[in-house]
Amino acid sequence: MSTPLSPLFTDLYQLTMLAGYLRWGLHEQEATFDLYFRRSPFGGSYAVWAGLESALDYLTQLRFEDEHLAYLRNLQLFDEAFLAYLQSWRFSGEVIAFPEGSVVFPNEPLLTVRAPLGEAQLVETALLNLLNFQTLIATKAARAFLSASGSPHGGSVVEFGARRAQGPNGALLAARAAFIGGATGTSNVEAGQRFGIPVVGTHAHAWVEAFPSEIAAFRAYADAFPDDSTLLIDTFDTLKSGLPNAITVAHELAGRGHALRGVRLDSGDLAYLSRRAREMLDGAGLENVKIVASNDLDEFVIDSVIREGGRIDVYGVGTRLATGGGEGGGALGGVYKLVQLGSTPKMKLTADRAKSTVPGRKRVWRARDEAGTALLDVVSLEGERPQKGQLVTDPANPLNRTRLPERCTLESARRVVLEAGKRTEPASPLSELQAYAASELRRLPEGTTRLLNPHVYRVALSEGLQSLRARMIAELEADAPGA
Amino acid sequence: MSTPLSPLFTDLYQLTMLAGYLRWGLHEQEATFDLYFRRSPFGGSYAVWAGLESALDYLTQLRFEDEHLAYLRNLQLFDEAFLAYLQSWRFSGEVIAFPEGSVVFPNEPLLTVRAPLGEAQLVETALLNLLNFQTLIATKAARAFLSASGSPHGGSVVEFGARRAQGPNGALLAARAAFIGGATGTSNVEAGQRFGIPVVGTHAHAWVEAFPSEIAAFRAYADAFPDDSTLLIDTFDTLKSGLPNAITVAHELAGRGHALRGVRLDSGDLAYLSRRAREMLDGAGLENVKIVASNDLDEFVIDSVIREGGRIDVYGVGTRLATGGGEGGGALGGVYKLVQLGSTPKMKLTADRAKSTVPGRKRVWRARDEAGTALLDVVSLEGERPQKGQLVTDPANPLNRTRLPERCTLESARRVVLEAGKRTEPASPLSELQAYAASELRRLPEGTTRLLNPHVYRVALSEGLQSLRARMIAELEADAPGA
CATH class of the missing domain: 3.20.140.10 (nicotinate phosphoribosyltransferase)
Structure with a gap:
C-alpha cells in the first residue's frame, strides 16, 4: 500500500496496556x-x-507523528513519559x-x-485486520478458481466486487488477495495501478440504454474498442436479441481486421445460456469469442454450472469474493496470543x-x-x-x-x-x-x-x-x- | 476522510464507457x-x-492527477483526447x-x-461502495442498539471490530457508520481521531499473563488508570477469581478516592454471569461499577441476554458489527440505475x-x-x-x-x-x-x-x-x- 497505516489504527486497549507496561x-x-x-x-x-x-509494510513503517501524539494527549489518559516513548517507538x-x-x-x-x-x-x-481479511479473500478466490478450472471446459475467475466491498480499501485489498488466490484479473482500476493486477471489464446496461438500439450500442462500443470489446448481451433478450446482434458486430469487426473479444451473460440460467451461446457463436465461425458471466457467482454456483455442461470462459465474481460473504464467511476469526x-x-x-x-x-x-x-x-x-x-x-x-x-x-x-x-x-x-x-x-x-x-x-x-x-x-x- | 479517494477507484468499464460516450x-x-x-x-x-x-467528499474532491493519467495511458486502451478530457474532469x-x-x-x-x-x-x-457498506453497518448497529436499549436493564453498544473488519479503511468506515446507527463508542483509536467518536477499551488477557497473578495485574492496571479501568475478569475463572479480585481492587481504589469503572465478561453464559456479577458487585457496595461484555455478540444475542434477565451495561460488538456478518448480511446489494x-x-x-x-x-x-x-x-x-x-x-x-x-x-x-x-x-x-x-x-x-x-x-x-x-x-x- 502506498500510504502507511496510521499508528492509531489499533484498539485503545493496546495503547493503555502499553502505557501500563511502560x-x-x-x-x-x-x-x-x-x-x-x-x-x-x-x-x-x-x-x-x-x-x-501488507503486514510487513505496516511493521516497518509504523511511526507516531505529532498529529497522533496530539490526539492521544487530548484523551487525557496518558502521561508525557508515555507520549515521549511513543515518539521513538519502532x-x-x-x-x-x-x-x-x-x-x-x-x-x-x-x-x-x-x-x-x-x-x-x-x-x-492491525496485524489481525490485515491478515484475517486477506486470508479470507484469498481462500475464497482459491475455492472459486479450483471450481472454475477443474474441468475440460473450465474457465478463469476475475474479481468484480468493488461496488459491494467493505470500503474502498477493503475493495483494493480484496483485489490483491483474490489475485493471490487465483483470480486472473480485477475490474478495479486502482488495484491495477497499485498492485499491477491486470484490469478487465465489459460495459453496463446503461451503455445500451444510451443508444437508440442494442445493435447501435454494440457497434459504437466495438468501434471505440475494436480489439477489446466484450458485449453485455442480456439487456433485452440474451438469445433472441443480444447474441444475434453481437454475432453481427463480430462479423463486421472481422471484416475490418479486428476480433470481438467476448460476450457477457448477466442474468438467467447461466449453464443453459452459455451452452446455447457457445453453439451459436461456434455456428457463426466465432470459436474465439469468449463467454464471460457474472451475477451472484461463487464457488458453488461455478461448480454447478460446470456440472451442467456450462461453457463459460471467464467467471466475474463480485460480492461474495470481495467480502467473503456466504456460509461461514464474512470474517476469518484469527487470533494473536x-x-x-x-x-x-x-x-x-x-x-x-x-x-x-x-x-x-x-x-x-x-x-x-x-x-x-x-x-x-x-x-x-x-x-x-x-x-x-x-x-x-x-x-x-x-x-x-x-x-x-x-x-x-x-x-x-x-x-x-x-x-x-x-x-x-x-x-x-x-x-x-x-x-x-x-x-x-x-x-x-x-x-x-x-x-x-x-x-x-x-x-x-x-x-x-x-x-x-x-x-x-x-x-x-x-x-x-x-x- | 482525510485522503481523497483515487479517481481510479472505479470499475474499468466505467472508464471505457466514458471514453465511448466521449x-x-x-x-x-x-x-x-x-x-x-x-x-x-x-x-x-x-x-x-x-x-x-463520504460520498459527497468523494464527488467534490475527484480529480485526475498525472500519475492516474500515466497509468491509464499505459493500458493502451485510451486515446489522448480522452486523457485530456479526464484531466479537466470535475x-x-x-x-x-x-x-x-x-x-x-x-x-x-x-x-x-x-x-x-x-x-x-x-x-x-465508488458511490455504491461507500453507501452500500456504511448503510449495511449503520443498520446492523441500529439493530444492536435497539436490542440493547429496549429494556429497563438495557445497555449501550460499542464497536470493537477492528481486528476482524475488512481492511483498515473498512474498520474506520464501520466505526463511523456504527456510531450513526447508535453505537456510543469505538475501540478504534484512528476512528476516534478522524471522526471524533469516543474511544473506549479495557485490557486483554495478555495483560493478566504478564503479571505474577491476576490481582497483581488488576492492581497494576488500576494504578496506571485509576479513573478509567475496566478489568477483564475471565482469564482464570470469572466468578471465583476475576470478580473477587476486581472487587478487592475496587475497594482499594475507593480508599484512594478513585472508582473502578467496570468489569468485562468475555466468555461463558453472559446472561447468568452478568446477573451474578451484578449481585456480587451490588453486595460489595459497588453499584456504580459497570458490566461490559464481549464475545461474538450481535442483536440476536443481546436480545436473548436481556430476555434472560442479563445485567450488561455495555455490549462490545465486534466482528458482526464491523463486517455486517451473519444471516442476510455481509453486503448490501444497492444498485445505481x-x-x-x-x-x-x-x-x-x-x-x-x-x-x-x-x-x-x-x-x-x-x-x-x-x-x-x-x-x-x-x-x-x-x-x-x-x-x-x-x-x-x-x-x-x-x-x-x-x-x-x-x-x-x-x-x-x-x-x-x-x-x-x-x-x-x-x-x-x-x-x-x-x-x-x-x-x-x-x-x-x-x-x-x-x-x-x-x-x-x-x-x-x-x-x-x-x-x-x-x-x-x-x-x-x-x-x-x-x-
Whole structure:
C-alpha cells in the first residue's frame, strides 16, 4: 500500500496496556505472540495465507507523528513519559511466518512475533485486520478458481466486487488477495495501478440504454474498442436479441481486421445460456469469442454450472469474493496470543480446553511423501525436531493421535521474514505469490479442497510440545480457584 | 476522510464507457441515475442510510492527477483526447438524497445523481461502495442498539471490530457508520481521531499473563488508570477469581478516592454471569461499577441476554458489527440505475418484471400521521404531488395497492445536497446524525424494527409514476424480440 497505516489504527486497549507496561517497566521484556485461526472459512478445511506483505509494510513503517501524539494527549489518559516513548517507538522485533500464498490450516501458528512486549502488543489489531481479511479473500478466490478450472471446459475467475466491498480499501485489498488466490484479473482500476493486477471489464446496461438500439450500442462500443470489446448481451433478450446482434458486430469487426473479444451473460440460467451461446457463436465461425458471466457467482454456483455442461470462459465474481460473504464467511476469526514471556512459556486456559492456547516458542514442519504431497503439519518446540514414527497429537483433542510416517520428508514451513525490524528479503511479485499458491494447492492430499465434506488435513503437536502443554494445563488447574 | 479517494477507484468499464460516450459525443447528455436497494439486510424491513458525507467528499474532491493519467495511458486502451478530457474532469452535477441517518426502505431512490452522462457514469462504483457498506453497518448497529436499549436493564453498544473488519479503511468506515446507527463508542483509536467518536477499551488477557497473578495485574492496571479501568475478569475463572479480585481492587481504589469503572465478561453464559456479577458487585457496595461484555455478540444475542434477565451495561460488538456478518448480511446489494437521459425516461426490463427499474425523475414523500409516525413512503414523478386518497402501487407487484390515508401529512423525504457540484450545506456533526437516526427509528410503525418477522413498511408508486412505468413496460414488450 502506498500510504502507511496510521499508528492509531489499533484498539485503545493496546495503547493503555502499553502505557501500563511502560509504567511497570515490563515493556522491554521479550514477548512471543502466535497468530492463528481455529476454523477454516466457508466450511472448507484449508486457507490461503495472504496479507503478509501488507503486514510487513505496516511493521516497518509504523511511526507516531505529532498529529497522533496530539490526539492521544487530548484523551487525557496518558502521561508525557508515555507520549515521549511513543515518539521513538519502532518495531525492532523478529517475525517468523509462512510465505505468503501458502496453504495453511487451523491451529498452527501462521505468524509469530518475537519482540519487546511493548512492541509486540501494539501491533496486534492491525496485524489481525490485515491478515484475517486477506486470508479470507484469498481462500475464497482459491475455492472459486479450483471450481472454475477443474474441468475440460473450465474457465478463469476475475474479481468484480468493488461496488459491494467493505470500503474502498477493503475493495483494493480484496483485489490483491483474490489475485493471490487465483483470480486472473480485477475490474478495479486502482488495484491495477497499485498492485499491477491486470484490469478487465465489459460495459453496463446503461451503455445500451444510451443508444437508440442494442445493435447501435454494440457497434459504437466495438468501434471505440475494436480489439477489446466484450458485449453485455442480456439487456433485452440474451438469445433472441443480444447474441444475434453481437454475432453481427463480430462479423463486421472481422471484416475490418479486428476480433470481438467476448460476450457477457448477466442474468438467467447461466449453464443453459452459455451452452446455447457457445453453439451459436461456434455456428457463426466465432470459436474465439469468449463467454464471460457474472451475477451472484461463487464457488458453488461455478461448480454447478460446470456440472451442467456450462461453457463459460471467464467467471466475474463480485460480492461474495470481495467480502467473503456466504456460509461461514464474512470474517476469518484469527487470533494473536501471548505464548512466551522472557524464557517462560505462557498459556491461557479456557473453560473449553480445546480452545486453550499452545504455549511456548515453536516451529512448524510440513511432512511430505516422495511425490511432494503434503501429509500433515507438525508443530514442535523451537529446539525440537520431530522424529519419523513419533506419536503426534491433535491440539483440539489429545485422544486423536497419529504416528509420523516412516517415509516422509519434514520441511520447515515458515521462515524469518523480519529480523531486528528489517525485512530479510525483498517483496515477491504478486504473480509469484499466485503461482506459489496454485502449486501448493496441487500438492494437497486428495479431497482437501473439495467443496463439501472435505478431507480434514491434520495439524498435530510434537511429543515435546504436547508434554509441555499437558504439564502446564495440570499446573494451571492445580492453581485454579476452586480446584 | 482525510485522503481523497483515487479517481481510479472505479470499475474499468466505467472508464471505457466514458471514453465511448466521449467518442460518440454523448458524454454531455444530461443523465439521471437512481441509487436504491431491493432487500433490507439481516432479514429486517429497514435500513439506516449512512455514508452520504463520504460520498459527497468523494464527488467534490475527484480529480485526475498525472500519475492516474500515466497509468491509464499505459493500458493502451485510451486515446489522448480522452486523457485530456479526464484531466479537466470535475463533477458538476446535482445530487438529491435522504439526509444521512434517515431510516430508508427497499425500492425507493435513496440518492439521485443528475449530471452529464460522462460524470454520472464514472462515479457509480465508488458511490455504491461507500453507501452500500456504511448503510449495511449503520443498520446492523441500529439493530444492536435497539436490542440493547429496549429494556429497563438495557445497555449501550460499542464497536470493537477492528481486528476482524475488512481492511483498515473498512474498520474506520464501520466505526463511523456504527456510531450513526447508535453505537456510543469505538475501540478504534484512528476512528476516534478522524471522526471524533469516543474511544473506549479495557485490557486483554495478555495483560493478566504478564503479571505474577491476576490481582497483581488488576492492581497494576488500576494504578496506571485509576479513573478509567475496566478489568477483564475471565482469564482464570470469572466468578471465583476475576470478580473477587476486581472487587478487592475496587475497594482499594475507593480508599484512594478513585472508582473502578467496570468489569468485562468475555466468555461463558453472559446472561447468568452478568446477573451474578451484578449481585456480587451490588453486595460489595459497588453499584456504580459497570458490566461490559464481549464475545461474538450481535442483536440476536443481546436480545436473548436481556430476555434472560442479563445485567450488561455495555455490549462490545465486534466482528458482526464491523463486517455486517451473519444471516442476510455481509453486503448490501444497492444498485445505481439509469432512469432518464435528457428528457426521455429510461427503464430496463428484466425477465423478472419485479426487478425492472422504475423510470423517470422522481420525488420521494413520507406520509406521517398526526403523531409524526411514518405511515408509508410514496415515490412520485418529479412534478407530481400525490393526493390523499390516491391509490398507490407496490413497485414489486401492482396487485398490491393501497390508498393514501385521508389524514396524513406528506413531507418531501429527500433534499438537494449537491448543486452544480457544490455542497448546499456544511457537513453535520456525527453526533447529530446519530441523534437523527435514533429519532427516526422511534417514529416508525409498531413492529417495523422487530428482529423476527417485522412489519413490512410500505413503499408505493404514485398514480403518475405507475402509469408511466406500465406504459413503458408495454412499449418495451411490444418492441421486444420474439414478442
